[in-house]
Amino acid sequence: xEVLFYIAAAVTLLATVRVITHVHxxxxxxxxxxxxIALALIFYLLGAQFAAALEIxxxxxxxxxxxxxxxxxxxxxxxxxxxxxxxxxTWVGPSVLALVLLGEVGYLIAAGDHLxxxxxxxxxxxxxxxxxxxxxxxxxxxxxxxxxxLIGAYHLGRRVPKESR
Amino acid sequence: MLTxxxxxxxxxxxxxxxxxLLSRRNILYMLLSLEIMLNAASLAFIAGGARWGQADGEVMxxxxxxxxxxxxxxxxxxxxxxxxxxxxxxxxxxxxxxx
Numbered sequence: 001x002e003v004l005f006y007i008a009a010a011v012t013l014l015a016t017v018r019v020i021t022h023v024h025x026x027x028x029x030x031x032x033x034x035x036x037i038a039l040a041l042i043f044y045l046l047g048a049q050f051a052a053a054l055e056i057x058x059x060x061x062x063x064x065x066x067x068x069x070x071x072x073x074x075x076x077x078x079x080x081x082x083x084x085x086x087x088x089x090t091w092v093g094p095s096v097l098a099l100v101l102l103g104e105v106g107y108l109i110a111a112g113d114h115l116x117x118x119x120x121x122x123x124x125x126x127x128x129x130x131x132x133x134x135x136x137x138x139x140x141x142x143x144x145x146x147x148x149x150l151i152g153a154y155h156l157g158r159r160v161p162k163e164s165r
Numbered sequence: 166m167l168t169x170x171x172x173x174x175x176x177x178x179x180x181x182x183x184x185x186l187l188s189r190r191n192i193l194y195m196l197l198s199l200e201i202m203l204n205a206a207s208l209a210f211i212a213g214g215a216r217w218g219q220a221d222g223e224v225m226x227x228x229x230x231x232x233x234x235x236x237x238x239x240x241x242x243x244x245x246x247x248x249x250x251x252x253x254x255x256x257x258x259x260x261x262x263x264x
Contacts, residue, residue, distance in 0.1 A: 001167070002166075002167060005170070005171075006170075009171075009174045012174065012178065013174070013177060013178070013181070016181045016182075016201055017181065019185070019201065020184065020185030020188070020189065020197075020198060020201075025191075025193055028194065028197060029197075032197060032200070032201075035201075035204075036204070039204055039208060042171065042208065046167070046171060046211055046212060046215040048211045048214065048215065048222070048223050050223060051223050051226045051227075054226070054227070054230060055230075058234065059200075059233070062234070063200070063233065063234060063237050066237055066238065066241055067193075067196075067197075067241070070193075070241045070244060070245060071193070073245060074193075074244075074245075074248050126219075126220035127220040127223045127224060129220075130220045130224055131224050135224050138228055142228060142232075145231065145232065145235050146231065146234075146235055148235075149234070149235030149238055150238070152238075152239045153238040153239050153241075153242045155242075156239065156242025156243055156245070156246055157242045157245060
């Protein structure tokens with residue numbers, strides 16, 4: 001368990017350093033996805049299975065797709081630029097880091113060294129009970145945050161006509 | 166022991182995000198650095214919840230996730246507007262308010 005944690009932590013740090021030092025946005029996003037998946041593995045090793053699943057689905061899926069859409073909208077994607085982005089050298093680094101993580105997951109599945117099921121169940125049940133119990137005001141505040149976020153994103157995302165600038 | 170090292174990792178990730186936020190001038194990278202810092206904060210909450218065996222850390226992770234989703238959608242809209250109006254993503258170019 002500890003060794004897996006340290007390997008995943010090293011992968012996270014390496015990928016994060018590559019994110020903040022990279023020049024091309026698409027490459028930085030590739031490394032950020034790897035960092036998020038490594039972080040999800042760390043969450044799993046810390047016993048937070050539900051948080052690990054959410055980290056992959058929402059962070060690694062939804063939010064990264066938003067980023068990639070915006071990067072694609074920003075620059076005119078000429079063919080030669082796409083070719084320079086998709087050379088084999090660019091995805092070797094993220095692929096190696098992701099393969100390390102895949103090896104860790106395979107080891108976890110093969111070893112069967114999981115937390116007992118009943119412990120996992122009570123922890124997840126505790127999350128939902130406490131979320132709609134003492135923290136229900138936080139759920140209300142989150143809904144009040146998401147609706148202005150939706151309206152604001154719709155308003156800001158429009159392309160303004162030239163004469164009204 | 167594992168949770169202590171997870172907290173150390175959270176501190177290192179937060180510092181990396183802060184360095185990226187302060188050193189990069191491309192507004193998209195500043196946004197990515199903000200995401201890294203939010204992730205470090207949620208890792209600290211998860212580690213705290215695992216240390217005491219309570220579910221509060223994961224509840225705070227859910228709230229941070231909601232906050233990040235709302236923040237990213239609005240901030241990416243702002244990035245699109247800035248690129249339409251100024252034709253650049255350099256944060257130093259957005260100085261019309263003379264702040």
